[in-house]
Amino acid sequence: SSELTQDPAVSVALGQTVRITCQGDSLRSYYASWYQQKPGQAPVLVIYGKNNRPSGIPDRFSGSSSGNTASLTITGAQAEDEADYYCNSRDSSGNHPWVFGGGTKLTVL
Amino acid sequence: QVQLVQSGAEVKKPGASVKVSCKASGYTFTGYYMHWVRQAPGQGLEWMGWINPNSGGTNYAQKFQGWVTMTRDTSISTAYMELSRLRSDDTAVYYCARGAAIRWGGRDFDYWGQGTLVTVSS
Numbered sequence: 001s002s003e004l005t006q007d008p009a010v011s012v013a014l015g016q017t018v019r020i021t022c023q024g025d026s027l028r029s030y031y032a033s034w035y036q037q038k039p040g041q042a043p044v045l046v047i048y049g050k051n052n053r054p055s056g057i058p059d060r061f062s063g064s065s066s067g068n069t070a071s072l073t074i075t076g077a078q079a080e081d082e083a084d085y086y087c088n089s090r091d092s093s094g095n096h097p098w099v100f101g102g103g104t105k106l107t108v109l
Numbered sequence: 110q111v112q113l114v115q116s117g118a119e120v121k122k123p124g125a126s127v128k129v130s131c132k133a134s135g136y137t138f139t140g141y142y143m144h145w146v147r148q149a150p151g152q153g154l155e156w157m158g159w160i161n162p163n164s165g166g167t168n169y170a171q172k173f174q175g176w177v178t179m180t181r182d183t184s185i186s187t188a189y190m191e192l193s194r195l196r197s198d199d200t201a202v203y204y205c206a207r208g209a210a211i212r213w214g215g216r217d218f219d220y221w222g223q224g225t226l227v228t229v230s231s
Contacts, residue, residue: 042221098156
């Protein structure tokens with residue numbers, strides 16, 4: 001099965017822009033979705049499809065994709081954006097299971 | 110509003126089984142897939158599989174085939190995940206998450222339960 005690779009940790013200065021990436025072969029066939037998870041809480045969907053935000057997700061969150069890499073961009077990061085971020089997608093093999101990336105810990109300085 | 114409410118924490122001995130429930134409300138239960146995802150302490154998310162609540166059909170991650178069983182009771186809009194032959198490394202928070210609409214697709218994992226901590230310890 002495919003794997004999705006994320007950088008373990010990323011930091012950003014308050015108000016600046018940060019990009020979190022996710023790499024994997026399945027991303028050539030399927031869009032990634034992105035989830036925000038704060039300590040002790042369930043994950044929250046922030047981006048899905050080409051670049052769609054569920055209602056209630058601030059427009060500073062955006063998604064993009066190129067080749068085998070998907071990106072989550074936070075434009076003007078806020079203190080409340082400090083969290084773990086996970087990508088996932090369908091797997092292009094077999095019965096198309098789902099796969100998650102290992103997660104990126106975002107620190108807002 | 111869509112809500113997924115899971116059963117409470119469990120403590121099990123190695124070799125035992127655990128069954129976690131996920132009660133859905135605020136939408137048509139049989140109209141959307143239901144995923145199960147787990148997260149070991151301090152670790153990432155791991156997809157376990159999904160169930161089609163309408164047909165009862167399932168799709169398990171290869172790792173869990175043979176020891177996970179996902180079922181549902183449509184009369185009470187509840188999905189279940191049973192994991193057998195528990196080991197200490199099955200200690201994790203188990204989440205249910207709503208999947209795409211069965212008939213027309215759409216987004217997956219858009220609503221999550223609050224999680225159920227399963228602790229496996231002798």
